[in-house]
Amino acid sequence: MECKKVVNASSGPKLTESIVEGLVTLYPEHLGRLDDAAFAAGVRVVVRRDYEVAVKQAGKVAVISGGGSGHEPAHAGFVGKGLLTAAVCGDVFASPTVKAVLCAIVAASSKKAGCLLIVKNYTGDRLNFGIAAETARSRFGIEVETVYVRDDVALPDSKQPRGLAGCVVAHKVAGAAADRGMSLEEVARVAREAAARTATMGVAYEVCSLPGRAKATRLGVDEVELGLGIHGEPGAHVVSPPPTASAAAASLVEACAAKLEIPAGARVALVVNNLGATSGLEMAVFGGVAVEACRARGLAVARCLDGALVTSIDMQGVSVSLTRLDDELMELIDRPCDSPALKGAPFRPLDALPVTIPADPLALRNADVRSSAPEDPRIAKAVLAACDAVSRAEPDLTRADETVGDGDCGTTLKQGADAVKADLENRPDAYKKPAEAVAALADVLGDNMGGSSGALYVLGLRAAENALQRGATWGAAFQAAARAIEQYGGAGIGSRTMCDATIPAARALLSSDLNRAALEARRGADGTKDLVATHGRSAYVAAARQHGVPDPGALAVAIIFEAIADALH
Numbered sequence: 001m002e003c004k005k006v007v008n009a010s011s012g013p014k015l016t017e018s019i020v021e022g023l024v025t026l027y028p029e030h031l032g033r034l035d036d037a038a039f040a041a042g043v044r045v046v047v048r049r050d051y052e053v054a055v056k057q058a059g060k061v062a063v064i065s066g067g068g069s070g071h072e073p074a075h076a077g078f079v080g081k082g083l084l085t086a087a088v089c090g091d092v093f094a095s096p097t098v099k100a101v102l103c104a105i106v107a108a109s110s111k112k113a114g115c116l117l118i119v120k121n122y123t124g125d126r127l128n129f130g131i132a133a134e135t136a137r138s139r140f141g142i143e144v145e146t147v148y149v150r151d152d153v154a155l156p157d158s159k160q161p162r163g164l165a166g167c168v169v170a171h172k173v174a175g176a177a178a179d180r181g182m183s184l185e186e187v188a189r190v191a192r193e194a195a196a197r198t199a200t201m202g203v204a205y206e207v208c209s210l211p212g213r214a215k216a217t218r219l220g221v222d223e224v225e226l227g228l229g230i231h232g233e234p235g236a237h238v239v240s241p242p243p244t245a246s247a248a249a250a251s252l253v254e255a256c257a258a259k260l261e262i263p264a265g266a267r268v269a270l271v272v273n274n275l276g277a278t279s280g281l282e283m284a285v286f287g288g289v290a291v292e293a294c295r296a297r298g299l300a301v302a303r304c305l306d307g308a309l310v311t312s313i314d315m316q317g318v319s320v321s322l323t324r325l326d327d328e329l330m331e332l333i334d335r336p337c338d339s340p341a342l343k344g345a346p347f348r349p350l351d352a353l354p355v356t357i358p359a360d361p362l363a364l365r366n367a368d369v370r371s372s373a374p375e376d377p378r379i380a381k382a383v384l385a386a387c388d389a390v391s392r393a394e395p396d397l398t399r400a401d402e403t404v405g406d407g408d409c410g411t412t413l414k415q416g417a418d419a420v421k422a423d424l425e426n427r428p429d430a431y432k433k434p435a436e437a438v439a440a441l442a443d444v445l446g447d448n449m450g451g452s453s454g455a456l457y458v459l460g461l462r463a464a465e466n467a468l469q470r471g472a473t474w475g476a477a478f479q480a481a482a483r484a485i486e487q488y489g490g491a492g493i494g495s496r497t498m499c500d501a502t503i504p505a506a507r508a509l510l511s512s513d514l515n516r517a518a519l520e521a522r523r524g525a526d527g528t529k530d531l532v533a534t535h536g537r538s539a540y541v542a543a544a545r546q547h548g549v550p551d552p553g554a555l556a557v558a559i560i561f562e563a564i565a566d567a568l569h
């Protein structure tokens with residue numbers, strides 16, 4: 001079955017046409033497209049809107065790149081001041097035609113200044129851009145230089161390394177040089193230098209899927225590919241199980257640094273490229289550890305660029321490019337640019353080290369709780385039993401929350417339980433008296449447990465702590481806890497929340513005993529299977545989906561009461 005894509009046409013020129021149309025519609029201040037009727041049908045070339053004045057009349061070198069579509073924002077997204085003059089757009093993963101490249105050269109270049117072609121090193125691109133360059137020279141008298149980007153280091157013995165995300169560095173450097181008014185020869189020299197000093201390697205956690213085709217199933221659930229191309233071709237190595245972000249970053253950085261023979265202490269520009277469908281969360285994690293990996297290798301990360309730059313449609317993965325900088329490249333990389341995808345000075349300096357703002361932990365922690373109540377060894381026993389029971393129940397709680405919520409209730413509770421257990425081991429004295437123990441629980445859960453349930457537990461525990469400090473019984477203290485949860489959470493009996501377990505359990509604890517309270521908590525939790533949520537995240541989930549599944553928060557309360565009753569019987 002075809003994979004789902006947000007497109008009108010799923011392949012061929014119609015798809016390319018709609019990509020180009022979309023970009024020029026979205027970025028009219030930057031982009032225009034060549035009128036194909038004036039040249040030849042089927043030509044899809046995106047140009048700087050102001051190319052006539054800013055490039056041709058100004059006598060500046062035109063910088064042109066392109067290739068197959070599917071790598072957006074490359075290359076049309078890099079068309080603009082200080083970057084590309086024009087981008088030639090082929091069909092998805094297919095080289096553009098000679099005619100299209102020739103049209104771009106002839107339209108965008110002046111005879112006086114000439115044109116630089118930046119070509120990713122694929123046979124189709126080499127041939128089509130090459131024929132166009134020769135024709136532009138012989139038939140139109142335009143001087144053309146070509147720079148090949150062959151930054152791939154995944155296949156060490158390859159005679160024809162592929163062009164990958166490193167082309168962005170060549171675009172930036174050449175665009176800046178052309179903008180500064182350097183000659184064609186000079187622009188080509190610095191672009192060649194940038195390309196030669198750049199190495200790239202990537203990792204894919206999921207391969208890409210092409211519009212109109214079935215989703216590729218090459219990679220097993222436990223596999224990733226290292227050293228891949230950007231056209232869905234298999235990577236150089238399959239690695240299983242998937243490496244952590246740190247391990248992946250370290251191997252990519254090492255491969256690039258080794259290939260470029262970068263000595264320790266050298267300045268580099270780091271490009272962390274999202275291959276298309278890597279989440280913002282993953283990009284943040286990976287970007288940070290990629291910088292760390294460079295520093296661990298002794299490299300000075302002088303400039304850094306991250307984001308979706310040269311994608312492979314929807315590949316879930318990242319590539320790392322390193323460029324060994326010298327003063328000239330650094331100066332050109334730092335010059336301002338203005339295109340849809342890159343603006344200002346997109347290569348950021350990373351000189352400043354991350355700052356941690358010191359917070360005064362004493363100001364955040366509650367003043368010590370001291371009561372004259374006698375010590376009670378049953379408290380630690382009950383706490384331990386509750387923690388173990390919650391940890392054991394994590395899969396059940398997760399399953400329930402995956403159906404009726406966002407799936408994190410079990411892990412949130414387990415995180416709290418693990419932290420409490422560790423605190424109990426470290427500070428057993430804090431769990432000997434009622435008010436002190438409850439205060440310790442609130443402190444630990446407040447620091448370690450997020451989510452709604454984290455806040456609700458802390459609220460309840462604080463209320464119980466206050467009551468216990470005033471000499472309340474456990475029954476009265478739990479009653480105060482249940483009331484605080486009701487008051488701040490706004491839910492009550494029948495809302496399909498933990499209140500369906502806490503309220504009846506509190507009543508039973510006041511009038512009867514712990515066993516009765518556990519029974520009532522369980523009855524309340526089971527009863528939520530027939531309720532429709534009015535509070536909490538489940539309130540946004542269809543009623544039919546909730547039916548027959550207990551509220552995870554209520555279920556956890558029942559599990560805790562049962563564990564304590566069992567431990568203390």
Ligand SMILES: Nc1ncnc2c1ncn2[C@@H]1O[C@H](COP(=O)(O)OP(=O)(O)OP(=O)(O)O)[C@@H](O)[C@H]1O
Pocket residue numbers: 401405406408409410412450451452453454456485488489490491496497498499535536537538551552553554
């Ligand atoms: N207003 C409320 N009053 C009482 N209990 C609530 C309330 N809202 C949610 N809950 C309880 O919290 C449980 C879910 O806890 P969890 O920590 O997963 O919170 P969440 O609602 O998913 O919020 P998030 O994950 O965004 O913090 C629910 O099963 C329910 O028992």
